[in-house]
Amino acid sequence: MVAAVTPRASCAAVLVAAPASGQGKTTVAAALARLHARQGHRVRAFKCGPDFLDPHWLALATGAPVHSMDLWMTGEADCRARLNEAAATCDLVIVEGVMGLFDGTPNAADLAERFGLAVIAVIDARAMAGTFGALAFGLQNFRPGLPWAGVLANRVASERHAGMLKDALRDPAQWLGGLPKSEAFALPERHLGLVGAGEIGDAMARLDAAADALAETPLGQRALDALPQFRFDDLPAPSAIAAQPWLAGRTIAVARDAAFSFIYPANLDQLTALGARVDFFSPLAGDALPVCDAVWLPGGYPELHADALSRCAPLRDALAEHVAAGRPLWAECGGMMSLFDTLVTADGAEHRMWGLLPGRVTMQKRLSGLGPQQLDIGPLALRGHTFHYSSCDTPQPAALRTVKPGAVQAVGAGEAVYVKGALRASYFHAWFPSSPEATARLFLPKPLERTDAF
Template sequence: MTSQGARACAAVLVAAPASGQGKTTVAAALARLHARQGRTVRAFKCGPDFLDPHWLALATGAPVHSLDLWMTGEADCRARLGAAAEVADLVIVEGVMGLFDGAPSAADLAERFGLPVLAVIDARAMAGTFGALAFGLQHFRPGLPWLGVLANRVASERHGGMLQEALREPAQWLGGLPKAGEFALPERHLGLVGAAELDHPIARLDAAADALAATPLGRRSLDSLPPFRVDLPTVSMTPVQPLLAGRTIAIARDAAFAFIYPANLDLLQALGARLVFFSPLAGDTLPACDAVWLPGGYPELHAGVLSACHALRDALAAHAAAGRPIWAECGGMMALFETLVAADGVAHAMWGLLPGRVAMQKRLAALGPQQLALQGTPLRGHTFHYSLSETTLVPAARTTRPGAAQAAGTGEAVYVRGSVRGSYFHAWFPSSPDAAARLFLPAPIAFADA
């Protein structure tokens, strides 16, 4: 495949030695700092994630897509980065977990596309070791594009000086952010609290941007950053067939059902579907539609309200009885069981389209990339949940891990009851448009091993 040169812009991949170091805070602060100065900023999230993108989208004012060399694929990553570079002054990619964690990792993405790495290190209770961590991150993989290191949660000016002195190369120091509650982003069991759930989220981003503006990183001009360019393929992608033309898909979307990739919505529309949204938490009933998508989210935090949605429950039952499809992912599936036991042990009657119950656990129940074969075509995605289900239904299929043998009966179950299809599996629809379309068509699905 031949390629053509693309416009250059500034770019950075914000990484860390582990989760919880402050990657999202720094990435969103950097985006907000430049966006409020009138620059065009585009942000991405490395790996599967629904929550961090909420903050990045708020900071940039634009949709935030995922980049993953396995789940979304290199061609998709290249096309999205290239499109962003064509319009942006600055492209920011937030890493996932630690810089070298996962397969593929954030380091793999940085290396593949030449994205310079900004390492964020939580420096609490640390001095000289800060230098060792920074040196190791930079040199663990020879040739990794590198920008520098930023300390997070710095206790004092003196502490910051100790951290800076610990670096072997003074030019690597890009500053430090103080320990400050006014811009800390709160977390819960699946990750950060969504921006829409907090009061004055922009004020938090502005406080973080103000703090970053006082650092060497914040004072650097974009012209001083290494130019970033993505070679765009000259061969166009195969057009998506309008397999859902004329069909209306109703999608639950609110604080209980917020785990929606913008790329999935784009793909459904490219397939020809008309999308309508409804909020169970606001008391909405089911809009007129041909199919329903109940995405993941936090039904366990709103179980009392969802339990009282009797009109919606009855409408979903009538929809299923008429043979119209329902695709329910993770939290969406949880709401369809008869009972949901929340973390406090309280049992809530749910919508009852699937027999059995789900119960929240104290520990993570599953995490990682997964794929599901529909009609022999693999649909890629992932899983991440704290609840477990108990049901008399026999799984119609199970997901598999990429490139790994696994014991029989493992992987995420896919439950089918009439036209209702549910799983803990989160699908990335663009990985297989044909397979994604089948989830919203009334014809039975032939599942197989991926």
């Protein structure tokens, strides 16, 4: 018999941030989570801002789903409810920041200030000594009143180097230690960010090595009651659960494998809350399209698996039949890339894809789209974001376009939403809980622009 968990309204909670991307936030956040999880503590982690990749590592470290928190995309009420839910049953809550502490609107500092989460600043200290103290002081004091826990140096060269970094701090009590540069716990990267934990055979060994290193630091040696403690209000469960059953009785087939892995757990929760049954399938494994009422092709890395996907002729034909029968297909970013006639990979190789959309998609060396976006379907607003290195050349006209929040948008700006019969596709990544009604629209056989189905 599993012992009941006694609800609680407070626990240790920190936000792991940095002055920029690439400093080691994920390594430190995952190491801290793994260290305490190994000790039998109940740990939950969250990721600030839109991100599909870092949560893979945080989920491996904690053994629990990792939800995103963004004051615009997911909303303050959703963030607060998820924090409250975690604090009520866990011993430690870790929120990993996004980019630099003050980058973006809203940013990680906004989240820390709004919910009283003390900031642990991670600074890549390679080739640095006294400037480490200046960076730490600036991060702590740039915004007066920002909750603060201390600073941790990453990629430290030696004990002597660590001593120099500690001495550079105005307040030695702010020193949380230093992690050495080590291949044993380095997290590999590629063009969209970290490689997913599920793609690396020694992923857990890397987290254990990072946790072992962190255990030697003042941060790793602190007991939970010595970390910042926070009490969260008693609020209802996350809003993703509250929705009318507009998709009741409908089965949605969701592609999920290394090529289609960009799936927010909250989006799956939302589909279930709308009454849908979710049935996963793997194109890379050669799975047939399940019997379903609608299909979701999420984003991911089709460009890394273009050869295998080009050989999925039975699935290609099944998807074409599905759409021809008037059953909806929603494709996001990488999912949409698979639907064009041709995919050109970074090495210039051309791959025949599934041909449900005319034209070609080509990988670029630089980002082609990045940032928050909103898709307006009539009066309904579905929030999300865009992040892609490819561009598409197609005669298919855009039926709709996303808009940036709060922006006066030029004609033709924003991400195109292509509608071809029952097929709807875009580079736009949707956060389903932001509008359950608009989400249901994506998976119902109704004109996307109309909003009178409910």
